[in-house]
Amino acid sequence: MQLKHISLLNYKNIRQAELEFEPGINCFVGNNGAGKTNLLDSIYYISFCKSYFNPIDSQLICHDEEFFVIQAQYEIQNQDEEFYAALRKNRKKQFKRNKKEYSRLSDHIGLLPLVMISPGDERLISDGSDQRRKFIDGVVSQYNKSYLASILRYNRCLTQRNALLKSAKGRSASIDGQLEVWDEQLASIGALIFDERSGFIKELKPVFQKYHRFISGESEVVDIVYHSHHQRASLEEQLKKNRERDLVLGYTSRGVHRDELEFLLDGYPIKKNGSQGQTKTFFMALKLAQYEFLNEHFGYAPVLLLDDMFDKLDDYRAARLIELMGGDSFHQIFITDTQKSRLLEIVKKTGKTFSFFNVNDGNITQDI
Amino acid sequence: MQLKHISLLNYKNIRQAELEFEPGINCFVGNNGAGKTNLLDSIYYISFCKSYFNPIDSQLICHDEEFFVIQAQYEIQNQDEEFYAALRKNRKKQFKRNKKEYSRLSDHIGLLPLVMISPGDERLISDGSDQRRKFIDGVVSQYNKSYLASILRYNRCLTQRNALLKSAKGRSASIDGQLEVWDEQLASIGALIFDERSGFIKELKPVFQKYHRFISGESEVVDIVYHSHHQRASLEEQLKKNRERDLVLGYTSRGVHRDELEFLLDGYPIKKNGSQGQTKTFFMALKLAQYEFLNEHFGYAPVLLLDDMFDKLDDYRAARLIELMGGDSFHQIFITDTQKSRLLEIVKKTGKTFSFFNVNDGNITQDI
Known part of the structure; x- marks a missing residue:
């Protein structure tokens, strides 16, 4: 499974973004509070109809705005599929697959398997x-x-x-x-x-x-x-x-x-x-x-989101983790980090294709 | 105030250690689980008569052992003072100042001011x-x-x-x-x-x-x-x-x-x-x-313990923090990190005197 394209409007601090993704590793680099984790969370949202971090949907709408929209294009077993999620203040959230609204949200859950690994998992x-x-x-x-x-x-x-x-x-x-x-x-x-x-x-x-x-x-x-x-x-x-x-x-x-x-x-x-x-x-x-x-x-690979994964690990464990990420077990991966040089060194070692994105105060731009 | 010397017996995974400290910055470097944070915790214990992380004293004794002992030598306003803390299984903990036992533990609290900054503070x-x-x-x-x-x-x-x-x-x-x-x-x-x-x-x-x-x-x-x-x-x-x-x-x-x-x-x-x-x-x-x-x-400077402080901070914030640590506001500092090269670069920039210690499976050795 591959997330090929995402388009965001007013999701948390990201007012507007249009992004094309690699089938390999996609890296988001930026300062504290820039919006890196919010981007991962929008990908999580389109899979699970809820945020990984905040159970109250209305708080995901960018401050001072009335709604948010997430549109995502996936390739699932060689088939292109479009997904749409939107929430307007004081309304019910809306989910669509290939422009058709679901009769029940639960029909959507499970279609886009995803695993997020975040420092908050420590609570487990x-x-x-x-x-x-x-x-x-x-x-x-x-x-x-x-x-x-x-x-x-x-x-x-x-x-x-x-x-x-x-x-x-x-x-x-x-x-x-x-x-x-x-x-x-x-x-x-x-x-x-x-x-x-x-x-x-x-x-x-x-x-x-x-x-x-x-x-x-x-x-x-x-x-x-x-x-x-x-x-x-x-x-x-x-x-x-x-x-x-x-x-x-x-x-x-x-x-x-x-x-x-x-x-x-x-x-x-x-x-x-x-x-x-x-x-x-x-x-x-x-x-x-x-x-x-x-x-x-x-029967197909989930999307893997890695939020701040290399912090706190010693060099040995970080190197082993990179070895894993480079293997065949994992397909499309999204990673956030504050340090570009460290992350660049890491993803180069995996041998996979990769893209870098700069995240700055809610603006996301591809790094060429 | 300065912690000049500490001697540990059976504190968590540290079976035995004798360490001399710098008045400036003391760095503890080692792999995950080596015992870096346990060392900071023993310094915390001698100040507060309790662990920063575990409220159950008996669980601080090294597995398979019957007791732990912490001895510490401080200089407080140009005066040398010796402190002793010990716990034997199923007994009351013992605290001494200059070889004399306290009548009440509360007489000790406040003598050795200390601030610990640890990732767990996120719970605040x-x-x-x-x-x-x-x-x-x-x-x-x-x-x-x-x-x-x-x-x-x-x-x-x-x-x-x-x-x-x-x-x-x-x-x-x-x-x-x-x-x-x-x-x-x-x-x-x-x-x-x-x-x-x-x-x-x-x-x-x-x-x-x-x-x-x-x-x-x-x-x-x-x-x-x-x-x-x-x-x-x-x-x-x-x-x-x-x-x-x-x-x-x-x-x-x-x-x-x-x-x-x-x-x-x-x-x-x-x-x-x-x-x-x-x-x-x-x-x-x-x-x-x-x-x-x-x-x-x-009227005198507390000891400052920094556990894993540079993780998660972007470069700008990390640099500013180093600038702070190098200033006159802070005196003796103890820092843990998994990456020696990163930490060495950091402490050199502060201009303070520093020492490095390697922590490996509960063994702590000064790095020359």
């Missing part, structure tokens, strides 16, 4: 378990629509059960029948989610470890361990057993909504023991594994 | 308001012990009032008298805290803006705005007025524990609008202002 490691569940759910949903449907159904049941628990204080016996209905549903949908998550992690883990070994030079051993209540006993049994406790707590304490993915570095939690460079290497390897995973499931 | 901007309150409270407490006492008293009153609110459901009238006692206390201690915070921010703001202008080259305008319930009406009045609401919520919705510090970039919240480099510049200027503030209040 440092933040709570919900970040890691979101990561799994996000990747699996990209190629499995029924998984996404299961997650949504599970969450609806959970909300209902929690509301019931909260309202039942003092008269708990009377709701036993109702709780049983929810328990049954949570257990059966939970089992589906558990199976899908286990399968995904089993498949992802060796690929993740392969990339990590490659970048770190086998100096560290990493592991991912999946913990779920589902592993201990039937979820329905556990829900029933914890009913009294849940009534006191006012929420459901068992189920796949409490799943945890444990990240280990040399046998210890990386969250507590990893340095900044080790943390970066860890989430990079995780995201590269996600790339390979999506590549295989879609 | 991206996280919730509690991070920013903690920042203010941390700085002010360093030179004002009565402020720290006020904060502790305020929090105790708040806990009591919240417990009362929670227990009072359904019989609210009966606790009016008790609530009044707490309201009075919260209002009077809250007023002290508010005054101290306002004064601090008023003093910090122009210094912060000065540093920001210098580093960013006046390309951006930044501001800090302090919001407190205290500004609207008497806190006692507000507590009384919101009593009904608080009883429903089960907690106290008004008071200085809800203070917010708003960070603006060109008139918009930097949290939503700042790039990574802009965010870094913002919190760097904030921390440098903190340095100047402490310098003035103590």
Whole structure:
């Protein structure tokens, strides 16, 4: 898959841009705050109908303007396709494929596979378990629509059960029948989610470890361990057993909504023991594994966005990363950096075709 | 103030180290995960009796070991002083000054002023308001012990009032008298805290803006705005007025524990609008202002720790930062970086005396 052309109007600080891209590596260089990451974010937006950084769409419109528009031309398996995204203040966002509006946005998601690696991914490691569940759910949903449907159904049941628990204080016996209905549903949908998550992690883990070994030079051993209540006993049994406790707590304490993915570095939690460079290497390897995973499931290569990737890595790891980027595993790549000379040296080494763009106060110009 | 010598045993991945430091700039260079930041953290620990990164002391002991020891020799206003910190598993930590144990740890805090600037400070901007309150409270407490006492008293009153609110459901009238006692206390201690915070921010703001202008080259305008319930009406009045609401919520919705510090970039919240480099510049200027503030209040220069400072900054901002570091405002500085050549070039430009140390898998050796 290749993004051939993008046209932007009023996306964050980019008022207007028309850009042609290389099938190889496209580099965006500029000072802090110039708009490099905003450009990557616009490419992310056209894939996922949302920003990577800001969940509030209206804040993506350039200050003092009324709307933004993104138009993108892709080549997908030798076929040219046009995509259009627009948002006007206080209106619903609009998405079109080859000039035809989608009836549902969800029909678009998954068409343009993409992996973004950004310094903010550090939160995958440092933040709570919900970040890691979101990561799994996000990747699996990209190629499995029924998984996404299961997650949504599970969450609806959970909300209902929690509301019931909260309202039942003092008269708990009377709701036993109702709780049983929810328990049954949570257990059966939970089992589906558990199976899908286990399968995904089993498949992802060796690929993740392969990339990590490659970048770190086998100096560290990493592991991912999946913990779920589902592993201990039937979820329905556990829900029933914890009913009294849940009534006191006012929420459901068992189920796949409490799943945890444990990240280990040399046998210890990386969250507590990893340095900044080790943390970066860890989430990079995780995201590269996600790339390979999506590549295989879609049958064509996702777009790869690398935001500020070479900061914090020591020379050895940076060199290994360049070696990877130059290989056949990765196709079209977009990279931001503040230092042109460093980046130029890096992309030359990959042997791929490349283009440079200067980003300056929201203006993007190709560097000849 | 100058840290002349440090000796470490089993601090994180540093099993043993004996290091002599320059009065100027001390640089630690090594690969990812080598232990550079751990070394800075040990200097932080001897100042604050806690780690910058990990609140759980026992996790600072090197894996498989039973204890850690940090010994440091400082020159403070032409006087040599020795400090000792040690922790044995499952024991209380021990702190000594010139071989004499402190009766209370709080007697030590403030003796060795220090400012650490680390990529993790990004959370000052991206996280919730509690991070920013903690920042203010941390700085002010360093030179004002009565402020720290006020904060502790305020929090105790708040806990009591919240417990009362929670227990009072359904019989609210009966606790009016008790609530009044707490309201009075919260209002009077809250007023002290508010005054101290306002004064601090008023003093910090122009210094912060000065540093920001210098580093960013006046390309951006930044501001800090302090919001407190205290500004609207008497806190006692507000507590009384919101009593009904608080009883429903089960907690106290008004008071200085809800203070917010708003960070603006060109008139918009930097949290939503700042790039990574802009965010870094913002919190760097904030921390440098903190340095100047402490310098003035103590009458001698704090130690400055710079963890990974040059990453993400564009060349212009990095050059300006070097200019600052070379000036008279800053004294002893400790810097970590993965790239020796880059850092060597940087410190040469400052014109200060400097030393280089190689950090490799927890081993630290001076570079001759």
